[in-house]
Amino acid sequence: MDESWWVANLKALETKPQRLEALTKMNTVIGKETALPRQIIGRLLSAAELYDCANLAVGSPAPKDPAVDVALELLGHCLDQLPLDTTDDQLPRLLGPGLAHPNPALRSLVLASLLKELRRQLNAGQVNTLPNNELLFLILDELKQPATESSSLAINILSIVLVQRLADAGVQAKLVQLLQQDEIVRCRAYELGVALAKGSAASLSAVEFILDAALSELDNDDVLLQASVMEILVPLAEQNHGLSFMERRRVFDVISTRVQRIEENPLDALLIPSIMKFFGKIAAVQPQKIIAGYPHMLACLFQQLQSEDETILPTAMDTLANLASTPQGKVLLHLHFNTAVEESFKMYGSYTKKLSAPIKERLLNSLDVIYAAGETPPTKEINTILKAWYESFAGGAQANAIMDLINTPFPDLQLAALALLKTICKYAWGILALKNTGGAVEFLLSRQKDLHKDVKFLKWEIMEMLAVSAEFSATETVRFTAYVNEGPYHIQADVNIATEPQGNA
Template sequence: MAADLKVVLAALLKDISERSSCENLAEAKAILSATRAENIYNVSKDLDLSPLFSCSSKFNGSTLDELSELLGKLLDAFPPSALLSAHKQHFVTALNTSDGALKAVVLRQLIRCSKDNAMLSQLARDHRILESVLRLLGGEDLWSSKQSAILLKQMTREKEVLSAMLHPPVSHVLDSVMDGGDVCRFRVFEVFVEVARASPENLERLSESGYLERLVKEMDKNDVLVQLNALEVLTDLVSCSHGLDYLERTGIISKLRQKALNIGSDPLGNFLGPGVLKFFGSMGVTSPQRLLLDYPQVLGFIFDSVQSDDPAFQVVAAETVGIISSTIQGKRVLQSHGDQMSRYLKTLSQNLHSGKVDFKVRYLGALANVLHVQDSSCEDLVNLTERWYSLLGDRPTDMLLRLCRQPFPELRCATLAVITEVARVPWGQATLAAQPGFLEYLLDRSTEADKPCKEAKFAVVATLAQVQPRGFSAEDWQRIRTTYQEGPFYMASEAAVTFEGLS
């Protein structure tokens, strides 16, 4: 088979080069699909693949796509070390062509190389590749831009790459990309924030370079869309402790606090409000204590926003409380706001009884965070979540089961995610065991037809099966265990047919 592949590939490469023909393409693809990777490499490493890298000047449409796919499969067989040594120049050239399919192949291979530490060092030393990737980051092809961002984040794990990006000549290319408009500028900011989050050292270097300061100053511009983009990127930065420290030093958190408190009187408040909420929600996950102690008015603003007359703003505020409550420290901070949490949970319950389905899904996501307990041995948190669950109303489990029977898969999945959290803790297990019809519903596989819903329901089964749940009889627990052992996609009819065929 390897010998056949070599003959066919050699003929194909010759035809492409000399006759602008690819008559053997179908045969090459067929043999390639039946050949092991090591054999593909042993054949390909001795062939000149240049014609496949330059075929965009001779072919177009589906033929060009098929040739690019063929090249990708050949390169996939190369070990990263051999790939760079054999094709680095081809890669540099390809990244600067207009052939989108070829660029996609090369970017995928470079991402593969960047995950290999030894190859990462080689990539770091070649500024031609780095400059080409930066140009793609600012290009019109959205897919290439996204892949370039992924590659840059990988490459900057090597300190030499970050250093090169921040100094000439590479920094000139970077500045040129940022001068390409708001979209290009924020693509660069997104990469830099991801790099800064990776370590305090990276953040310090980016701070010294002035690029992070430029990001912070975007919030001073009059363009509301620019401010929204800046808020989104800053929300990522505040999600790590050293990012939070940096943003406090710059004074931007104090400015955002003021924006939060003035949203009612700010003409742009309706636009900026959700972004401000998400920013402080991210901060509340990073350091709930600092949010409570240093910015108590902001926490009040978040709770007040849950009672907003604007449904879209209200659901973002509810999600923000949910995000803050997803951590142990976040729950303990919110515990000290008992009255506000009581109002919050009652509002959550009311909105789960009425409103748009997509909003209900988001409220359920917030509730799942509120009820999540990572370690059920933390007795105080287990008791806290039980109290919070009771604040949802007289019969919260009835409400959840009604939602589970609604004809909307995304709503059922979100509800089952909440029930999974309830099933993790002893009080929740006892509550579910005492709920009329719950076990029958749980073990009835006919209620779900979609794969995500089957998996969501099975998550509840798996949670109960892996502990000795409180409140369930030994017989009922065995039924749960049996369902768990059968897996999420078991079909009793299949088992019956198989058994009948054997009899």
């Protein structure tokens, strides 16, 4: 189609009754074209009447105009065919109407296209320099929009390209404006600040004012806001320069002191799960800092794990899993808190008998994290530590507690228990615990028809491990190997023995 055809159809959009037909015709044509001329793509992306078709009727009880979806699809095709050369000073003119549009779905389309291109550049090893701030400012404005999923796209884009212009006075002023907005926008700014600060010490230095604003929120009376800020700050500790910044600002000391002085401000008790989560997530990447440096935080955690309080146990269990998720974390916990860990595991064993099914499932998932073997085989020391912790949980060298949960009527709980059984079978002591459990091997060998397919597959994976284990007799190994060779979903044929009625003698 020549340009006059496109111009005529864009003109038809000015009349509402003609819109759907004109949009459909253009969308059909562009969907078949692999590469329209840049001039036509530019004309479409600059057409105010096309963007008008993508407007949602605000506050109208009427159903959404079908023309909106067709307009969005047409604009999506245009974006797919537009060469997104980020050095092109015409790009803000072409993308600006979409980035400033009131329909969040359209803004999301534009942002997703930009992010895709930037990630391509990143993978190629060279992110192009933007010619000016115009496009950046349009993307920064997305962070001011009302609740929208597009903000995460904008943050991802900005974390890639904003590094080029962090020292720019206009960019700094724009970032300061974000810090003067409501708490939702401020939290987006904090998330962006952390994403940028992680990149390098120089980037952190350039956004220190954002990080300091985030830290000031920890003195806020809004418990939910404080919890959100702590969650946002966690990735900062993944890099040594970020951890050093947090130590210089005494972040860990300030937060842990609140736990020690909980009697002075009872409302802070509401924050304890978030504080535990904060320290636990940081311990997953910096175990030495947390486990050795903040013993009272660990004492508070172990107190929570003994509480039987189902409102705080899930977070506490996740936190212990984070603390013990790395080899270094396991060794440090054994060195400094082994009695408390073993008491907690003993409590876990009792919890498998009396807490609700969702909490039991969370418990099993957290144990699975602790026992998950990494890429390298565990050292003899870690193997010994994990065996002792497991026996505290199981009450000995068997797997009755896990088998009891496998035999529950709750599918999710059954799967979580089987997943943990599979994980401990990666250890010789785990296979022995299973072998020592009456009925466990028989259950795994059974071909019950009514089991969920995921349960059947997990059973088969465990049987694969038993088939190559040296802990069983040759006869048992033959049975296990036959089971494995038959596959996870094998159905045994029913054997009916026909008997002829005996005649009278």
